[in-house]
Amino acid sequence: MPKGTNQKFKLYRLAQIMMKKTDEEHYITMPEIKETLAEYDITADRKSLYNDLRDLEILGIEVEGEQDGNRYRYHVVNRPFELPELKLLVDAIQSSKFITEKKSNSLIKKLETMVSEYDAQKLQRQVYVSGRIKAMNESIYYTVDAIHNAISENKKIRFQYFQWNVKKEPQLRHGGAWYHISPWGLSWDDENYYLVGFDSEAGLIKHFRVDKMLRIALSNETREGREHFKKLDMADYARKSFGMFGGEEETVKLQVSNGLAGVIIDRFGKDVMMIPVDEDHFNVSVDVRVSRQFLGWVFSLGESVRILGPEAVVDQMKAETQRLIGQYDIK
Structure with a gap:
């Protein structure tokens, strides 16, 4: 039998055919395999194909055959992902x-x-994404990769940071100055990706929106701030920081309507202790970084949530309420 010019690719093409043409509900027969291989200018006899189908297991492709009337049919089973x-x-x-x-x-x-x-x-049928409000910084995919590489190599990174102006143009912060940060982790919060790192110059843990970072590059300097992150639980840090805005960490006591038990658990986890007050309310103490964003979250829940303490946080909420009244000229 004359062999096709692409004979050396036979096993590779056979793997492609089986992966593409078969699944749990779709099978292929030996004549159909030979016909499809011929489209790639590859010829094969039945006996060699039996051996090739067995050899596919070496590549991690398990092929199963079953009787179908007077013929056999084949399909791939146990793919890496269902x-x-x-x-x-x-x-x-x-x-x-x-x-x-x-x-x-x-x-x-x-x-x-x-x-x-x-x-x-x-x-x-599920891939319609046109019209969604997605990130506009195409380089974010590679920025995340660069951050992971820096963490792996224990190096600082340098980058520029921007914000959008009223003309819908990216405007570099601090006049285009370069940020030198020791990256220690990435956090997902409020539908955004954040770098969490240590700013040696300020001596503080800071976070940055990854999609607003530009021209990221690895530094030759070794990361700093290890002692700060030894004591930091990254998941706990993100949970306490509303919208990843900073603030002084406080244990805040809330009175909450029973109907919002799920909201509290979703935000703070199932380990929070919810103490019944009456038939309709419970008290809960949560550790948060008190910021305007946290107060806004409480505000958004209306009369169903009330801050009980500490007094300083209650005063912050009162001051925020007065600010809003003045902002909207409410009398």
């Missing part, structure tokens, strides 16, 4: 505000290659 898992990843990518629309579609296309062409269509 379809529901990939759907979950697609949803996570779509809902991630920090990933741009272009990068979202690119990542989803790559996920589609991990399933058959039939299951890929099921993912495609």
